[in-house]
Amino acid sequence: MMSSFRGLFAGLMLIAILVMPSPAAADFNQWVREFWPTARANGISEQTFNRAFANVAPDPSVIKAASHQAEFVKPIWEYLDSAVSDKRVANGRRMKAQHSRVLDAVEAKYGVDRHVLLAIWGMESSYGAVLDNPRIVKPVIRSLATLAYQGGRRSRFGREQLIAALKILERRDITPERMTGSWAGAMGHTQFIPTTFNAYAVDFDGDGRRDIWSNVADALGSTAHYLRRSGWEPGKTWGYEVVLPEGFNYALADRKTRRSLAEWSKFGIKRTRNRDFPRLDDQAMLIVPAGANGPAFLMLKNFNAILRYNNATSYAIGVGHLADRIRGGSGFAQSWPRGDTPLTRTQRRELQQVLTSRGFSLGDIDGKIGPKTQAAIRAFQKSQGLIPDGYASLMLLQRLQSGS
Secondary structure, eight states: OOOHHHHHHHOOOHHHHSSSOOOOHHHHHHHHHHHHHHHHHHTHHHHHHHHHHTTTTOHHHHHHHHHHHOOOOOOHHHHHHTOOOHHHHHHHHHHHHHHHHHHHHHHHHHOOHHHHHHHEEEEHHHHTTTGGOOTTOOEEEHHHHHHHHHHSSTTTHHHHHHHHHHHHHHSSSSOOTOOOOTTTBBBTTTTTTTHHHHOOOOOOOSSSSSTTOOOEEEEHHHHHHHHHHTOOOOOSSSEEEEETTOOOGGGOOOSOOOOEHOOOOOOOHEGGGGGGSSSSTTTTEEOOOOGSSOOEEEHHHHHHHHHHHOHHHHHHHHHHHHHHHHOOOOOOSSSOOOOOOOOHHHHHHHHHHHHTTTTTTOOOOOOOOOOOHHHHHHHHHHHHSSSSOOOHHHHHHHHHHTTO
16 A cells, blocks of 8 residues: 555656746746736737747747857858749749739739839748748747847847737737747748838738738738838839949949939949930939949839848849849849958958058948948058959958058
8 A cells, every 4th residue: 555655656746847847947937927017018918918828938949040140151142143043033933923913903002013022022931932841930929939038139129029929919910820930030921020010011802811921912912011111112123233434433332322323324334235224313322242343233212122121232132133033134244253252250350450450540340341441441452553442352351461
């Protein structure tokens, strides 16, 4: 009898140990309880909150992704090779035919070029293909709660987006089970983070829900609404690849100053393949993303609207170029300097340090190639009889380090 009691007691103790939360889980559960007043103050019901956090625990893969800072920088041409691959162009043309009626309606309502919408869709989720990849898509509430709970530089972002995600659930646009996204909470076919969803997502097909996860019409309509609200100008393109004249003053390529295409033409700038600019009064800025040895572009206002979607020059050029290719256009007229190697963050700081030590003032040494650093680079290049394009490359850093 006593032995059986001891066996029963041991079994109960084992069960207690198995069901007892770990210290980390206990801490997270405490954090969830402490987060509830904040959620309630933002209009979240207890029912929505409890359902959202049912069986939720921190996701180690999110913590790893948030803390990983890649030192390697992919050259823009390698990025574009992948972003504007032949396969993505072909799939974009297929989606253009398959969803022509939806694109007709979206384009008519918002005035955003269908090819740009297709390009963003392709860039963000490969036309929805990645949404079925369990290694990429994660429960959004779990991911954002992990970021908020973990602390660090992404904690504030996690809390803000978590509240926004709970508001989406409160409105019943989606269920917690179907609310999936990237480790940082980017969701659906065109990868809206929750705050962007709440500000710009639309119920384009009128079924009562804004569903960017499985409803292509809602996803494309929401993207068009976002771009239009970001300053998209109907009937105009994103930019033009151009040819710069010999001896061009690259200080004019400051990514800020806007001039009319007619004014830029007076500097000897021409459109590639002997094409004309359709509207000479359009305002544009000049960018030369790979220096004098790569393509140059005059970017219109719509380029900035794309940057609002993702504030990276390579991304915005990728979207614009993919849109042109889906439309039937050809590749870039000028080649990229594929022998060049972009600088890592550490190397950019080294570049600034060497420039400063050699008397080329540039302000703070922060690893950011801004206007002051570019001016210092141009001054050094000019002193060496090089083309003063202000482009920071590994070759330039090595030349500085060698004392040339």
